[in-house]
Amino acid sequence: MLPLLTAAQIRQVDAYTIANEPVSSIDLMERASKAFVSWFVNHFPDKRNTISVYCGTGNNGGDGLAIASILYEHGYEFINVKIVRFSNKVSPDFAENLQRLQSLNLTTESIEQGQTAPQETSDILIDAILGSGLNKPLAGDYLELVNHLNTLDKTIVAVDVPTGFYTDGEVDSDAAVLKADLVITFQQPKINFLLPESAPFIKCWEAVNIGLHEVFIESLQSPYLWVEEKDIKAVLKPRSRFSHKGTFGHALIIAGQAKTMGAALLCSSACVYAGAGLTTACIPESGLTALNSYQAEIMAVVRKAYEMPELKLDSYSTIAIGPGLGKDEDALALLQYVLEEYKQPIVVDADALNLLAEHPRLMADLPAGSILTPHMKEFDRLFGEHSNWWQRLQTLQQKTQELNIYIVLKNSYTMVGCPDGKVYFNSTSNAAMAVGGMGDVLTGVITALLGQKYTPEQACVTGVYLHGKAGDELALPNRLQVVLPGQVAARIPATIAKLL
Numbered sequence: 001m002l003p004l005l006t007a008a009q010i011r012q013v014d015a016y017t018i019a020n021e022p023v024s025s026i027d028l029m030e031r032a033s034k035a036f037v038s039w040f041v042n043h044f045p046d047k048r049n050t051i052s053v054y055c056g057t058g059n060n061g062g063d064g065l066a067i068a069s070i071l072y073e074h075g076y077e078f079i080n081v082k083i084v085r086f087s088n089k090v091s092p093d094f095a096e097n098l099q100r101l102q103s104l105n106l107t108t109e110s111i112e113q114g115q116t117a118p119q120e121t122s123d124i125l126i127d128a129i130l131g132s133g134l135n136k137p138l139a140g141d142y143l144e145l146v147n148h149l150n151t152l153d154k155t156i157v158a159v160d161v162p163t164g165f166y167t168d169g170e171v172d173s174d175a176a177v178l179k180a181d182l183v184i185t186f187q188q189p190k191i192n193f194l195l196p197e198s199a200p201f202i203k204c205w206e207a208v209n210i211g212l213h214e215v216f217i218e219s220l221q222s223p224y225l226w227v228e229e230k231d232i233k234a235v236l237k238p239r240s241r242f243s244h245k246g247t248f249g250h251a252l253i254i255a256g257q258a259k260t261m262g263a264a265l266l267c268s269s270a271c272v273y274a275g276a277g278l279t280t281a282c283i284p285e286s287g288l289t290a291l292n293s294y295q296a297e298i299m300a301v302v303r304k305a306y307e308m309p310e311l312k313l314d315s316y317s318t319i320a321i322g323p324g325l326g327k328d329e330d331a332l333a334l335l336q337y338v339l340e341e342y343k344q345p346i347v348v349d350a351d352a353l354n355l356l357a358e359h360p361r362l363m364a365d366l367p368a369g370s371i372l373t374p375h376m377k378e379f380d381r382l383f384g385e386h387s388n389w390w391q392r393l394q395t396l397q398q399k400t401q402e403l404n405i406y407i408v409l410k411n412s413y414t415m416v417g418c419p420d421g422k423v424y425f426n427s428t429s430n431a432a433m434a435v436g437g438m439g440d441v442l443t444g445v446i447t448a449l450l451g452q453k454y455t456p457e458q459a460c461v462t463g464v465y466l467h468g469k470a471g472d473e474l475a476l477p478n479r480l481q482v483v484l485p486g487q488v489a490a491r492i493p494a495t496i497a498k499l500l
C-alpha cells in the first residue's frame with residue numbers, strides 16, 4: 001500500500017530524505033525532473049514538438065528548469081523557457097538550475113510583475129509555475145497569467161501539481177487553476193487527484209517514483225493508502241487441492257423484487273463467480289423462474305408477501321442484503337430480523353442502506369465489522385448532505401470508527417473506510433462501468449470473499465480492486481465505452497487467475 005501524504009507531510013519527507021539519504025536537494029530535484037521527462041517522452045515522442053516551459057521561482061520552477069535542460073539533451077530542440085518573476089523570493093535550487101541552464105543554447109525570457117503574458121506559439125506548455133507549495137488562492141499577476149493560459153487551448157502538462165490546485169483539503173470548484181491535460185506527479189498521487197472535484201482541472205495523471213525515504217513515509221502513518229496490484233496479490237489465496245464447496249462458505253443474498261429482480265440476479269451471480277462455495281438467494285416468488293434460468297448454480301429461498309421467509313441465518317457463513325430489495329414493510333422486517341439474529345459481519349447495499357437512512361437507530365445494531373457499500377447519494381442519505389468530497393472523506397473516517405464498520409464509498413477511486421480510521425483508495429475501474437447494476441455485482445464479489453474467510457477489510461479492498469480490474473480488462477484493451485455488469489461478474493475468475 002502506498003501511503004498518500006498531504007503537502008505538508010511531503011515537505012517533511014523531502015527534507016528528511018535530503019538530510020538522511022546520500023542525495024542533495026539539487027540532486028533530488030534532478031531525479032524528479034528525470035522521472036518527469038521519462039514519462040513525458042512516452043506521451044510526446046515527437047521531438048519536433050514546440051514546448052514552452054513556464055517556471056516560477058520556487059522549487060517547482062526549479063524542476064521546470066531542470067526539465068527544460070533534460071528535454072533539450074534528449075533532442076527536443078524547440079524549447080522556450082519562460083520565467084515567471086512575480087515574486088522576489090528565489091529558491092536556491094531554482095537559482096542553481098538557472099545557472100546550469102545558461103550553459104545550454106536555450107532561449108529564456110522573463111515575465112515580470114505587471115507585465116501581460118507574451119505571445120505563445122508553442123504546442124505544449126509545461127506548467128512549473130507553482131507546485132505543492134501553494135499557500136493561498138491565486139490572485140493578481142498569477143491569476144491573470146493562469147486565466148490567459150487557460151484560454152489558449154494548448155496541451156498543458158503540469159509538473160507535480162497544476163498551478164493553483166490544492167493537493168489536500170476542500171477544493172473550490174471556482175478556483176483559478178491552470179487546467180492540465182496531464183499531470184506528472186512525484187512519488188504518489190496527491191489525495192485531491194482522487195476526488196471528483198479534480199475533474200475540471202486534471203484530465204489525467206501519472207505518478208512517478210522519485211525515491212523518497214520510504215521508512216520515514218511509513219512512520220508518518222498516513223490514514224490514506226493507495227492500493228496497488230502487489231497488495232492484492234499478497235492477499236489472494238489459491239485454492240488448496242483438497243478443498244470442497246464447504247471450504248468456500250455459503251452466502252445468502254437477500255435481494256430483489258418483482259421489478260428489480262435483475263439486481264438480485266447480478267449480485268448472486270457475482271457471488272458465484274467470485275468463488276462462494278454455495279450461494280442462496282432469498283427472492284420473491286415471482287423471480288424464481290428468472291433465477292433458475294439465469295444461473296443454475298444459485299439456490300433459492302422464496303419470499304411471499306407479508307410473510308417472513310424461513311431463514312436459518314446461522315447456517316450461512318455470510319449475508320448480503322439490499323440490492324433491488326425495495327423499502328416496503330417486508331423489506332424492513334427482513335433487515336431488522338437479520339440485524340437481530342445474525343452476529344457476524346454482513347454486507348448492506350442499496351435499498352437496505354436507504355432503510356438504514358430512514359431508520360437510523362438500526363445502525364447501532366449492525367454486527368461489528370459489517371460492510372456498507374453506498375454510492376455518493378446513499379452515503380449522503382445515511383450521514384447527511386455534504387457539499388464536497390473532502391468533507392465526505394472526513395465523515396467516512398468518523399462514521400467507520402464510531403460504528404465499528406467498514407464503508408465502501410463508491411466512486412471512480414472507490415474508498416474503503418475502516419474502523420481504525422484508515423481509508424484505502426482503489427486504483428482500478430473505469431467510466432465504462434457506469435452502468436446500473438454494477439454496484440450489485442460489487443456487493444456479490446465482496447460477499448463471496450467474506451464467505452471465503454477473508455477478513456472484512458481484505459474482502460472490501462480486494463473485492464473493490466477485482467471488480468474494477470475485471471472492468472478494466474474488459475473495457476480498456478478495446479477502448480469500450482460500456483461494459484455490462486453481468487460481463488464483469490463473469491470475468492472475475494479470469495481476473496483472479498491473472499493475479500495469482
Ligand SMILES: NC(=O)C1=CN([C@@H]2O[C@H](COP(=O)(O)OP(=O)(O)OC[C@H]3O[C@@H](n4cnc5c(N)ncnc54)[C@H](O)[C@@H]3O)[C@@H](O)[C@H]2O)[C@@H](O)CC1
Nearest residue numbers: 014029032058059060130131132133134135136137138160
Ligand atoms: N526537495 C524538494 O523539496 C523537492 C521539491 N520538488 C518540487 O518542489 C515543489 C514545491 O516547491 P516549493 O515548496 O518551493 O513551492 P512552489 O514552487 O510550489 O511555490 C513557490 C512559492 O510560491 C509561494 N506561493 C504559494 N502560493 C502562492 C500564491 N497563490 N501566489 C503567490 N505565491 C505563492 C510560496 O511562498 C511558495 O513557497 C513541488 O511541487 C515539486 O515540484 C521536487 O523537485 C522534488 C524534490
Ligand SMILES: Nc1ncnc2c1ncn2[C@@H]1O[C@H](COP(=O)(O)OP(=O)(O)O)[C@@H](O)[C@H]1O
Nearest residue numbers: 375410411412429430431434436437438439440
Ligand atoms: N466513472 C467511473 N469510473 C470508475 N468506476 C465507476 C465509474 N462509474 C461507476 N463505477 C463503478 O461502478 C459501480 C456502480 O455502483 P452503483 O452506483 O451502486 O451501481 P448500481 O446501484 O446501479 O448497482 C461502483 O463500483 C463504481 O465504482
Ligand SMILES: [K+]
Nearest residue numbers: 127130161163
Ligand atoms: K505546476
